[in-house]
Amino acid sequence: MRILGIESSADETAAAVIESTSDGQIKLLSSEISSSIDLHTLYGGIVPEIAARSHLEVIIPVINQALADAFQDTTPEKAWDQIDAIAVTQGPGLLGGLLIGVLTAKTLAIAKNKPLYSINHVQAHIYSAFINKKANSPQLAALSLSNKQPVFPILALIVSGGHTQLVFMKDHSNYKVLGQTKDDAVGEAFDKVAKMLGLPYPGGPSIEATAKKGDSKAFKFPKARLENTYDFSFSGPKTAVLRAAQKVSGNDFTLPSNQLPSVLSDAQKADIAASFQQSAITTLVDPLLAAEEQFNPKTIVIAGGVAANQQLREQINQCVSTPVIYPDIKLCTDNAAMIATLGYFQSKNTKPVNPYTLEVLPNLSM
Ligand code: KG4
Numbered sequence: 001m002r003i004l005g006i007e008s009s010a011d012e013t014a015a016a017v018i019e020s021t022s023d024g025q026i027k028l029l030s031s032e033i034s035s036s037i038d039l040h041t042l043y044g045g046i047v048p049e050i051a052a053r054s055h056l057e058v059i060i061p062v063i064n065q066a067l068a069d070a071f072q073d074t075t076p077e078k079a080w081d082q083i084d085a086i087a088v089t090q091g092p093g094l095l096g097g098l099l100i101g102v103l104t105a106k107t108l109a110i111a112k113n114k115p116l117y118s119i120n121h122v123q124a125h126i127y128s129a130f131i132n133k134k135a136n137s138p139q140l141a142a143l144s145l146s147n148k149q150p151v152f153p154i155l156a157l158i159v160s161g162g163h164t165q166l167v168f169m170k171d172h173s174n175y176k177v178l179g180q181t182k183d184d185a186v187g188e189a190f191d192k193v194a195k196m197l198g199l200p201y202p203g204g205p206s207i208e209a210t211a212k213k214g215d216s217k218a219f220k221f222p223k224a225r226l227e228n229t230y231d232f233s234f235s236g237p238k239t240a241v242l243r244a245a246q247k248v249s250g251n252d253f254t255l256p257s258n259q260l261p262s263v264l265s266d267a268q269k270a271d272i273a274a275s276f277q278q279s280a281i282t283t284l285v286d287p288l289l290a291a292e293e294q295f296n297p298k299t300i301v302i303a304g305g306v307a308a309n310q311q312l313r314e315q316i317n318q319c320v321s322t323p324v325i326y327p328d329i330k331l332c333t334d335n336a337a338m339i340a341t342l343g344y345f346q347s348k349n350t351k352p353v354n355p356y357t358l359e360v361l362p363n364l365s366m
């Protein structure tokens, strides 16, 4: 079975084709991503209107490119003959972007007469770990895949710009959200702290690079006490970063955060970045370890944009005893391969949706 995935929930417009084998292995045939991130850098975060306009411009070329990459020796029309179903992100995400992806998928499903599956973006992040083979094509040459697929039960930590969730999955359709963030998502906290330090958006990679030059023990940011062991909180540490930065720069709490970049030295910025990164990692790792002990998973999956963080990976590897799968960094951040993969597993258990009535769900939860 071959599935075309379509993703447009944030600032990436993506399309991908996967092929499933009879034993449930997932082979990636193509993965095309067009990001409008450069247009948002100026504003320090995604501007929904700008993202939506960009999705509208590139979605058809991105889909055509994904089909051309997947079926290199055929015409575009023949390429469609090879597609058995379409999977599209229904939510959660930004309304404008979701509307463009879903409307495109609905139209294609009707015009090309293909079954359509609606996908939860957050759940799909876990499914990037199921992609274990790839086509021999130049576009996918740099992608490194784990040849093993996750084995159930799976403990999954989803860490992205919009979501932070710990999920225990007994199988594809039987899962429980053990905990989630009570306020900011971890990636959002990285982005906000980076903005305070005057580091470029997206904040995760820039904090990680700056942290390498700093001392992670220079500042101690408090960890929130939460009722549920498996929940997370990042807004307290974020405010603690602000206060610490104001103080170390010789100012008080009245100094606006947008003036911090000019009053902090490079060494102070590096120490703050390293200490914040460490506190975020500890906030993620403690509940993960507690859940590993209580639920005894066979595989741990770490997915979402923040899973690209090498320090996070190292510290998780040092303390867990369960095998961990980290998808390739290109599959950790938003992509359509994960959407197509969840679409495949969903197609085995559920009926396709009606393309005439499918609606977007910006606040969809797992
Ligand atoms: O999964 P993703 O591409 O989009 C969402 O669904 O949100 O995640 C984007 C988030 C951003 O907040 C970005 O700052 C963060 O992932 N990120 C990182 C790193 N690379 C990306 N955070 C920490 N360290 C990184 N190396």
Ligand code: ZN
Pocket: 121, 125, 160, 161, 304, 305, 333, 334
């Ligand atoms: Zn995402």
